[in-house]
Amino acid sequence: MLQRIIAAVLVVVGLVAAALGVASATVWRDSDTVAATTAYTGDGTMLVTDPGVLDLVDDDVTIRATVPGEQQVTLAIGRDVDVTGWVGEDAHGTVTGLTDWETLATTAVAAQQEPAADEETPADGESPAADEETPAEGETPAEEEPVVGPDPAGSDMWLAETTGTGSVTLRWSDRPGRWQLLAAGVGEGAVAPTIELSWPREVETPLLWPGVVGGAVLVLLGLGIGAASLRPKRKQTSGRRSATAATPVVPAPSEPAASGPDEGGAPAETSTDTAQVRLLTRRELREREEAERLAQQQGRAPKPRRAWLTGQIPIVPRERRPKTAAQPVVDPTRSHPTEQDSAATRADAWRRTWGFGAGTSSAPGTTSDETDETKDTSR
Amino acid sequence: MSTTRRHGPPFHRARLAVAAAAAGTLLLAGCAAPLPTAEPEATPASPQPVLDDGQETAVLEDVGAVLAAASEENDPKGLKARVTGPALTIRTSQLEVAKERGDADLVTELPSEVQQVVIPTTQTWPRTSYAVSVQPESMQSPRLTVYEQATARKPYKLWGWVRLFPNTTLPSFAAPEIGSEAVAPDDDSLLVSPTDAIAQYADVLNLGSRSSFADTFPDDSFRALLAERSKLWRDALKPADGKYSLKFTPDEDDAVRAVRTADGGALVVGTLTSRETMTAEEGAVVPPSTETEKALFGDEDASNVLKVGYDDVVAIYVPPADSGEQVLVLGTEHVATSIANS
Numbered sequence: 017m018l019q020r021i022i023a024a025v026l027v028v029v030g031l032v033a034a035a036l037g038v039a040s041a042t043v044w045r046d047s048d049t050v051a052a053t054t055a056y057t058g059d060g061t062m063l064v065t066d067p068g069v070l071d072l073v074d075d076d077v078t079i080r081a082t083v084p085g086e087q088q089v090t091l092a093i094g095r096d097v098d099v100t101g102w103v104g105e106d107a108h109g110t111v112t113g114l115t116d117w118e119t120l121a122t123t124a125v126a127a128q129q130e131p132a133a134d135e136e137t138p139a140d141g142e143s144p145a146a147d148e149e150t151p152a153e154g155e156t157p158a159e160e161e162p163v164v165g166p167d168p169a170g171s172d173m174w175l176a177e178t179t180g181t182g183s184v185t186l187r188w189s190d191r192p193g194r195w196q197l198l199a200a201g202v203g204e205g206a207v208a209p210t211i212e213l214s215w216p217r218e219v220e221t222p223l224l225w226p227g228v229v230g231g232a233v234l235v236l237l238g239l240g241i242g243a244a245s246l247r248p249k250r251k252q253t254s255g256r257r258s259a260t261a262a263t264p265v266v267p268a269p270s271e272p273a274a275s276g277p278d279e280g281g282a283p284a285e286t287s288t289d290t291a292q293v294r295l296l297t298r299r300e301l302r303e304r305e306e307a308e309r310l311a312q313q314q315g316r317a318p319k320p321r322r323a324w325l326t327g328q329i330p331i332v333p334r335e336r337r338p339k340t341a342a343q344p345v346v347d348p349t350r351s352h353p354t355e356q357d358s359a360a361t362r363a364d365a366w367r368r369t370w371g372f373g374a375g376t377s378s379a380p381g382t383t384s385d386e387t388d389e390t391k392d393t394s395r
Numbered sequence: 396m397s398t399t400r401r402h403g404p405p406f407h408r409a410r411l412a413v414a415a416a417a418a419g420t421l422l423l424a425g426c427a428a429p430l431p432t433a434e435p436e437a438t439p440a441s442p443q444p445v446l447d448d449g450q451e452t453a454v455l456e457d458v459g460a461v462l463a464a465a466s467e468e469n470d471p472k473g474l475k476a477r478v479t480g481p482a483l484t485i486r487t488s489q490l491e492v493a494k495e496r497g498d499a500d501l502v503t504e505l506p507s508e509v510q511q512v513v514i515p516t517t518q519t520w521p522r523t524s525y526a527v528s529v530q531p532e533s534m535q536s537p538r539l540t541v542y543e544q545a546t547a548r549k550p551y552k553l554w555g556w557v558r559l560f561p562n563t564t565l566p567s568f569a570a571p572e573i574g575s576e577a578v579a580p581d582d583d584s585l586l587v588s589p590t591d592a593i594a595q596y597a598d599v600l601n602l603g604s605r606s607s608f609a610d611t612f613p614d615d616s617f618r619a620l621l622a623e624r625s626k627l628w629r630d631a632l633k634p635a636d637g638k639y640s641l642k643f644t645p646d647e648d649d650a651v652r653a654v655r656t657a658d659g660g661a662l663v664v665g666t667l668t669s670r671e672t673m674t675a676e677e678g679a680v681v682p683p684s685t686e687t688e689k690a691l692f693g694d695e696d697a698s699n700v701l702k703v704g705y706d707d708v709v710a711i712y713v714p715p716a717d718s719g720e721q722v723l724v725l726g727t728e729h730v731a732t733s734i735a736n737s
Contacts, residue, residue: 066433066435067433067435067436068433068434068435068436072431072432072433073431095443095445096435096438097445097518098445098547101519101520101547102547102548104547104548112433113430113431113432113433114430114431114432115430116430117430166548168548170550171548171550172446172450172453172454172457172544172550172551173445173446173450173547175450192436193436193443194435194436194438
């Protein structure tokens with residue numbers, strides 16, 4: 017009983033494992049793309065990615081930068097020294113990697129020269145307009161002065177760049193070297209853009225085959241144990257008396273019994289089991305004698321007879337019969353002389369016609385000897 | 396046997412539990428793949444060239460387009476975007492002269508198609524790249540052009556050019572993919588430091604064979620040209636008791652650009668200004684002689700004094716200190732940019 021439970025558990029676990037394996041490669045499969053976004057709120061109008069960030073997940077990356085409203089935004093990719101040099105001492109954010117699969121880690125880098133220190137000069141080469149406004153207002157100009165985001169667009173140093181309003185997209189395939197992305201909000205009142213890096217990802221499904229194969233193994237194991245447990249069950253009733261008897265007993269009489277309770281298809285067989293076995297054994301003996309006699313008389317066509325003798329035909333399940341039955345069916349018609357002569361043939365044909373042959377004559381056929389042994393051992 | 400059988404099932408169950416737990420852990424582990432971290436390539440041991448082939452080509456084309464646009468209109472306004480330094484001064488003057496005289500030939504032809512580029516490995520700024528053009532359509536000698544990126548946020552701009560002397564063999568440079576090292580103006584690995592090379596050449600131009608550096612610089616076609624012109628003027632001024640002088644002065648600051656050649660020497664490009672003074676006796680008239688001078692002179696009345704100011708760019712090859720090679724002037728540009736009658 018316990019073995020049967022274990023078998024059932026194994027089968028269930030095996031099925032579950034296989035299902036989980038399949039699920040890991042289907043419904044639970046990770047997305048084919050990784051898209052991570054910055055959430056930078058620090059100073060500066062620029063974001064820079066560290067070398068190695070652009071090819072963090074895959075060599076091919078799609079960069080998307082967005083800025084609020086109708087502002088200008090520029091994306092540029094250059095060698096690390098060039099990007100670092102371009103950004104210079106301005107405040108900016110640095111993208112250092114991933115904090116999770118959806119978020120890019122950023123750190124703020126403060127301006128090395130305080131822009132408030134001398135209001136006239138900050139970025140004056142780039143923003144003459146801003147300078148004109150400051151002297152007029154006078155009071156705390158450093159605070160009020162609108163931030164003017166310098167535009168990296170058009171530099172000779174970039175290998176790829178794009179500029180647009182609101183949002184821009186840039187594709188980049190990694191190549192040898194240390195590359196950085198520079199994303200800049202451009203113009204007055206600019207803020208650092210929000211960057212989204214998306215990579216195609218090769219999703220691995222390492223659990224698919226182990227799950228399926230392992231599950232299959234478990235199922236088979238369970239079925240095996242289940243099958244085995246059913247024989248001992250019969251054996252237990254008869255064999256509990258002597259444990260040693262178990263082994264030799266196993267194959268013979270338990271088989272029909274095993275199928276009996278499980279399938280419930282042949283209770284009649286089970287009930288008549290013992291009685292029939294004996295009866296048939298005798299009949300079989302008789303048949304064998306007859307067959308031997310026939311064989312001696314006619315050495316011409318021993319095969320069909322031998323087939324009956326060994327009881328192979330009866331073993332074949334009824335559904336499959338046409339296949340294997342072909343031989344016996346065809347042969348007799350061809351080499352018929354035998355059939356007229358032999359009572360056994362006729363008897364067998366009758367049995368076959370009425371479907372008796374399988375159950376009745378087979379089991380005894382194979383097991384007759386063993387049955388005797390069983391009896392002997394059990395005695 | 397019976398005892399083991401009784402103990403068996405718990406073992407089975409325990410094993411099953413362990414197996415299930417392991418499978419569950421595996422599943423969870425599979426769902427949460429580790430986050431990748433940035434693994435950039437190591438910084439290259441030797442500095443890399445700062446422009447690749449395509450970028451350099453783009454720079455040259457851009458500069459060429461700006462020059463072409465300015466030449467078309469004879470309007471120097473747009474030059475500043477891509478021209479700087481002595482090149483800007485000279486070009487501006489040339490365009491004004493060309494407009495005045497209606498003669499585009501007075502503008503030095505600068506092909507943007509090049510036969511060789513020299514890319515720097517300077518990782519900071521300024522950065523200077525060089526190019527040797529193909530032969531211009533006018534069949535003059537090829538130009539050596541110098542481009543400079545002053546700061547990271549500025550574009551490369553044409554800083555200067557020289558007309559290479561005919562039959563000049565340029566030193567060989569490292570391939571653009573490797574890049575060439577910039578040489579400091581006071582570099583001491585050379586026969587003469589770049590700054591000194593320009594100063595000494597100016598001295599040679601001023602004093603000729605009397606210069607103490609005359610031995611350093613072999614004769615060149617620029618000196619031959621100047622000598623010819625000097626002789627012409629001296630001959631012309633002689634009857635009027637006139638004098639002719641030409642004095643070269645190296646630019647005070649930021650006058651030299653130098654880049655390492657393959658043999659460890661340097662290509663030095665320097666700027667000078669020169670002033671040519673022609674004086675004749677009182678009452679005599681010294682008119683401007685060349686088209687350029689006439690254009691610069693305009694409607695002024697000629698007097699007995701004529702002073703012509705030139706902007707010059709010279710390119711000199713300086714060998715390494717102990718090579719036994721000689722300094723070689725490769726080319727010059729000598730353009731009149733100002734003129735005065737007193």
